Amino acid sequence: MKILRTIYAEDLEDIAIGGAILGTGGGGDPYVGKLMAQEAIRKHGPVKLVDMADLPDDALIVPVCMMGAPTVMTEKLPQGDELIIAFRKLEQLLGRKIDAVLCGEAGGVNSTTPFVVAAATGLPLVDGDGMGRAYPELQMVTFTMHGVSATPMVLCDDKGNSLVLETVDNAWTERLARAATVEMGGSALLAFYPMSGDVAKKCVVRGTLTLCANLGRTLRESRAANGNPVDAISDMLGATLLFHGRLTDIDRRTIGGFARGTARFDGVEEWKGQTFKLDFQNEFLMAERDGAIVCTTPDPITLLEAESGNPVTADSLRYGLRLVALAFPCNPQWQTPAGIALVGPRYFGYDADYIPYQVLGHAGGRDQASPA
Amino acid sequence: MKILRTIYAEDLEDIAIGGAILGTGGGGDPYVGKLMAQEAIRKHGPVKLVDMADLPDDALIVPVCMMGAPTVMTEKLPQGDELIIAFRKLEQLLGRKIDAVLCGEAGGVNSTTPFVVAAATGLPLVDGDGMGRAYPELQMVTFTMHGVSATPMVLCDDKGNSLVLETVDNAWTERLARAATVEMGGSALLAFYPMSGDVAKKCVVRGTLTLCANLGRTLRESRAANGNPVDAISDMLGATLLFHGRLTDIDRRTIGGFARGTARFDGVEEWKGQTFKLDFQNEFLMAERDGAIVCTTPDPITLLEAESGNPVTADSLRYGLRLVALAFPCNPQWQTPAGIALVGPRYFGYDADYIPYQVLGHAGGRDQASPA
Numbered sequence: 001m002k003i004l005r006t007i008y009a010e011d012l013e014d015i016a017i018g019g020a021i022l023g024t025g026g027g028g029d030p031y032v033g034k035l036m037a038q039e040a041i042r043k044h045g046p047v048k049l050v051d052m053a054d055l056p057d058d059a060l061i062v063p064v065c066m067m068g069a070p071t072v073m074t075e076k077l078p079q080g081d082e083l084i085i086a087f088r089k090l091e092q093l094l095g096r097k098i099d100a101v102l103c104g105e106a107g108g109v110n111s112t113t114p115f116v117v118a119a120a121t122g123l124p125l126v127d128g129d130g131m132g133r134a135y136p137e138l139q140m141v142t143f144t145m146h147g148v149s150a151t152p153m154v155l156c157d158d159k160g161n162s163l164v165l166e167t168v169d170n171a172w173t174e175r176l177a178r179a180a181t182v183e184m185g186g187s188a189l190l191a192f193y194p195m196s197g198d199v200a201k202k203c204v205v206r207g208t209l210t211l212c213a214n215l216g217r218t219l220r221e222s223r224a225a226n227g228n229p230v231d232a233i234s235d236m237l238g239a240t241l242l243f244h245g246r247l248t249d250i251d252r253r254t255i256g257g258f259a260r261g262t263a264r265f266d267g268v269e270e271w272k273g274q275t276f277k278l279d280f281q282n283e284f285l286m287a288e289r290d291g292a293i294v295c296t297t298p299d300p301i302t303l304l305e306a307e308s309g310n311p312v313t314a315d316s317l318r319y320g321l322r323l324v325a326l327a328f329p330c331n332p333q334w335q336t337p338a339g340i341a342l343v344g345p346r347y348f349g350y351d352a353d354y355i356p357y358q359v360l361g362h363a364g365g366r367d368q369a370s371p372a
Numbered sequence: 373m374k375i376l377r378t379i380y381a382e383d384l385e386d387i388a389i390g391g392a393i394l395g396t397g398g399g400g401d402p403y404v405g406k407l408m409a410q411e412a413i414r415k416h417g418p419v420k421l422v423d424m425a426d427l428p429d430d431a432l433i434v435p436v437c438m439m440g441a442p443t444v445m446t447e448k449l450p451q452g453d454e455l456i457i458a459f460r461k462l463e464q465l466l467g468r469k470i471d472a473v474l475c476g477e478a479g480g481v482n483s484t485t486p487f488v489v490a491a492a493t494g495l496p497l498v499d500g501d502g503m504g505r506a507y508p509e510l511q512m513v514t515f516t517m518h519g520v521s522a523t524p525m526v527l528c529d530d531k532g533n534s535l536v537l538e539t540v541d542n543a544w545t546e547r548l549a550r551a552a553t554v555e556m557g558g559s560a561l562l563a564f565y566p567m568s569g570d571v572a573k574k575c576v577v578r579g580t581l582t583l584c585a586n587l588g589r590t591l592r593e594s595r596a597a598n599g600n601p602v603d604a605i606s607d608m609l610g611a612t613l614l615f616h617g618r619l620t621d622i623d624r625r626t627i628g629g630f631a632r633g634t635a636r637f638d639g640v641e642e643w644k645g646q647t648f649k650l651d652f653q654n655e656f657l658m659a660e661r662d663g664a665i666v667c668t669t670p671d672p673i674t675l676l677e678a679e680s681g682n683p684v685t686a687d688s689l690r691y692g693l694r695l696v697a698l699a700f701p702c703n704p705q706w707q708t709p710a711g712i713a714l715v716g717p718r719y720f721g722y723d724a725d726y727i728p729y730q731v732l733g734h735a736g737g738r739d740q741a742s743p744a
Contacts (some may be wrong), residue, residue: 059526159540159544160539160540161536161537161538161540162539162542164536165533165534166533166535167532167533167534168532172531172533175555176555176556178553179551179554179555180548180552182551183548183550183551184548203623262423272544360676
């Protein structure tokens with residue numbers, strides 16, 4: 001099989017930073033996953049990144065990820081081998097050797113967790129994922145839209161408990177896995193959505209791990225060159241600036257296994273006198289400026305520190321931070337009726353239709369006024 | 373194999389009544405299980421009841437049961453084949469033919485559910501169970517005391533979802549299965565505690581299904597003969613009368629997948645002027661008379677209608693009912709330190725040690741005064 005790129009332990013630094021940017025505020029702090037992945041690569045050797053197109057149609061491909069509230073995941077570290085256990089248990093259950101590892105979610109901690117499994121098993125890792133960003137629920141992957149069942153799925157905790165789920169649909173997988181994860185203490189490790197190469201070719205969001213690496217490298221190099229890291233990231237993502245302001249209020253609670261809340265900002269510089277509000281359920285879902293919606297899910301919203309360009313997750317938001325909010329284009333699969341049904345604003349309880357942020361009239365960026 | 377007795381559909385009437393008596397207020401209304409079992413027997417043929425002693429030491433024996441809040445179980449009927457699906461899935465997982473079905477809990481709905489599986493599979497049903505009564509949690513079986521793991525366990529719901537659990541101990545099985553059951557809508561069907569014949573011989577509470585049948589028959593015959601059904605049941609159980617009164621207050625809520633609450637009674641006849649209080653978590657756990665404890669778990673407490681002798685479950689308690697409360701001896705395994713740790717009053721949050729109800733000074737029955 002043609003290898004796109006070989007990933008060494010030090011490459012995980014950039015990938016984790018890029019994963020935090022695509023994490024859109026959630027997906028868990030990639031720091032934890034980075035440490036796990038680096039340890040696995042140092043122990044077992046580097047990871048072979050491959051392009052989806054180079055995998056045989058009959059290859060068996062299995063995504064892995066960590067599930068739970070990000071606030072818990074960063075405090076309750078996995079033992080390290082739960083992901084391998086989940087992966088091997090699923091392989092045994094399927095009665096067939098798995099040919100490649102896939103990333104379920106390129107944003108947040110799960111941009112790095114698949115490297116743990118790829119390193120430990122020596123299997124190639126597909127350069128892509130099922131979201132192109134992060135989302136809070138298991139069924140929120142492009143795989144669901146293509147009729148791939150999330151089950152059989154194996155879920156393991158850090159204590160040695162494991163569950164095999166077989167459900168009637170992917171929404172039930174989410175419900176039952178979420179209940180188990182909450183009971184397991186708030187986080188769990190899983191292998192799920194087993195699929196063949198031909199199916200994966202239709203639904204995988206391609207190139208997202210390379211995008212993570214490039215975002216991390218760009219940020220690092222821009223800082224080293226005393227450049228403008230926010231602009232550099234924004235250019236690479238084709239993003240639009242939604243706001244630049246200082247955090248004035250943060251309301252955050254862990255409910256039903258999710259970190260939910262709202263952050264409020266007062267504008268600085270050219271945004272002075274304006275306000276900005278950001279809702280999240282693990283991930284940022286809805287942005288309002290002066291009371292008008294300027295961006296909603298599925299369009300990704302990410303927060304960067306204004307000076308350093310460092311991505312900021314919802315669980316590390318705190319009073320006084322000076323931040324820049326960017327919106328960037330989502331994978332087009334999310335804009336289909338099936339995509340909107342899975343992750344549109346109405347699914348998350350908002351009485352609003354999805355309108356792309358570019359259509360909302362903000363494509364012009366920071367010079368544009370907000371709508372009435 | 374020597375067959376103790378053949379059970380036909382009409383025999384389930386008595387067994388269900390006896391199961392409600394051993395249900396000690398919980399275990400679910402046996403009416404639902406009775407209908408399921410009768411339908412299965414009419415369709416597949418009668419059930420062969422066997423004694424534990426007649427099974428080979430290397431036989432593979434699997435208990436089945438229904439799990440959930442009794443209040444839900446009676447309203448949300450299973451489709452009928454979930455128990456068979458759970459049983460067959462576990463058999464497949466174990467990679468070996470199961471030789472006999474076992475009753476997990478002889479009290480309540482689970483006195484009859486094993487007949488569904490025995491009828492459908494043609495396998496013998498062991499005359500015994502893991503409690504000799506009903507208890508609210510999965511680990512509360514004599515099997516746990518003998519080191520039998522509850523897992524691998526298969527749990528199915530009425531929608532077609534299934535779970536395979538493998539846990540580090542039986543308390544974790546309870547936690548994870550309970551969370552899944554709540555998410556599944558409050559009830560689920562399961563096959564668990566796979567064990568060999570030699571182990572089963574050490575821990576099974578023997579003869580409990582025959583006891584159920586005899587209790588039901590005694591009640592029916594006593595009524596037909598215009599006898600005293602309460603006395604007839606009391607004699608058969610070797611029971612002690614704890615109270616005779618009218619229900620004045622019932623507090624009941626479904627919390628964490630359990631039906632919890634307290635019932636209060638005012639005495640009638642020779643108990644006039646005295647009060648009685650009964651706490652339950654699915655099952656009756658603690659009885660107080662005039663503020664003094666007169667019986668606690670693991671000693672079984674059951675309520676019968678004073679006139680008819682019909683058993684009354686906690687979820688059918690209502691204002692004005694005239695009831696008799698009986699205590700009867702528990703299986704001696706529950707009185708060991710391991711038994712008390714599993715189901716003693718302290719496990720259920722009471723600041724009280726277990727003292728057998730006979731020792732509490734009430735062996736004399738209704739003539740005895742309550743302690744100060």
